[in-house]
Amino acid sequence: MPRGSTPPDQDRRSAGSPWMARLDGKTLRHRFDTFNDRKAAQVLSAFAVDTALVLAPVEIDDKANEIPAAQKLLSELDIARHIVTPDALHCQKTFEAAAQAKVQIVVQLKDNQPTLRQKIETLCASGTRVETVTDIDQARSRHETRTVTVFKAASVVADTEWQPHIAAVVCVTRDVLTRNAKTGLWKSRSETAFSLSNALATAPRFASAIRGHGGIENKEHYTRDVTMREDDSRIRCNPGIFARLRSFAYNILRINQTDTISQDRYRAALGGIDYLLSLTVS
Numbered sequence: 438m439p440r441g442s443t444p445p446d447q448d449r450r451s452a453g454s455p456w457m458a459r460l461d462g463k464t465l466r467h468r469f470d471t472f473n474d475r476k477a478a479q480v481l482s483a484f485a486v487d488t489a490l491v492l493a494p495v496e497i498d499d500k501a502n503e504i505p506a507a508q509k510l511l512s513e514l515d516i517a518r519h520i521v522t523p524d525a526l527h528c529q530k531t532f533e534a535a536a537q538a539k540v541q542i543v544v545q546l547k548d549n550q551p552t553l554r555q556k557i558e559t560l561c562a563s564g565t566r567v568e569t570v571t572d573i574d575q576a577r578s579r580h581e582t583r584t585v586t587v588f589k590a591a592s593v594v595a596d597t598e599w600q601p602h603i604a605a606v607v608c609v610t611r612d613v614l615t616r617n618a619k620t621g622l623w624k625s626r627s628e629t630a631f632s633l634s635n636a637l638a639t640a641p642r643f644a645s646a647i648r649g650h651g652g653i654e655n656k657e658h659y660t661r662d663v664t665m666r667e668d669d670s671r672i673r674c675n676p677g678i679f680a681r682l683r684s685f686a687y688n689i690l691r692i693n694q695t696d697t698i699s700q701d702r703y704r705a706a707l708g709g710i711d712y713l714l715s716l717t718v719s
Contacts, residue, residue: 457520458492458519458520459649460511460521461482461483463480463658464478479503480494480495480680480681481494481497481510490691491684492514494681511537511538512534518539518541521535532544533602536602541634542634543607543643543650546630546631553597553599557631557633560592561606568587570639572644581611581613585609585647587638588605588608591604605643607633609631611629613628660687665687667680690705692716693717
């Protein structure tokens with residue numbers, strides 16, 4: 438069975454370190470139907486960070502958003518005790534669904550919750566740190582220092598609606614130097630982001646989860662939008678089914694990857710049915 442419909446096998450997940458997935462909502466941009474007054478279709482899926490596979494893609498109802506779809510997906514996926522990183526819009530009731538599914542959730546806090554954000558900024562400025570880890574990425578024209586610090590959240594969520602849900606606050610500071618190739622001058626910028634979690638973990642584990650959350654843009658979105666030209670498709674009848682089929686094809690190519698996805702896709706097209714039947718699908 439294609440890996441797009443089920444999570445990695447339970448034995449592999451329980452044998453190693455906690456497995457991580459990102460809940461990812463995607464709009465199928467050209468699937469709008471003006472004649473029937475229907476907006477562009479949306480799909481939600483879990484993206485396995487370690488294997489770069491798409492898990493259980495589902496179509497979001499036309500009259501809803503991805504929040505209830507994400508809550509349902511958490512309840513259906515067998516990912517208890519593993520880490521899930523949804524987008525920032527899930528920094529609300531999705532915590533309740535994560536608790537019921539016994540999943541550790543890590544979600545970024547945005548400015549639309551100013552009271553909570555102010556308390557967390559105060560905690561990160563003067564509170565007691567649990568653990569800190571610093572990573573440095575260096576390339577020819579870019580140097581980034583990334584510091585991840587973990588705090589216990591008890592003092593900022595006491596006597597609030599967040600108290601049953603938030604156990605840890607994660608502060609991520611990025612100091613980036615970029616070099617202008619024309620002038621040879623370096624430009625610096627610094628940014629700080631805050632994430633919330635319903636369970637404590639080590640700073641390296643949080644750092645890996647938060648960084649893996651952003652990796653989907655290159656690993657999946659670019660492949661689907663550019664290589665598979667998903668955004669160019671004008672299929673309006675049951676577009677979610679074709680998005681699911683595209684997820685199956687993406688997973689099969691990823692499992693059997695020997696070159697770029699684009700080259701492997703071209704090779705599969707030329708190879709005929711015998712080549713397709715030789716591919717691993719589980």
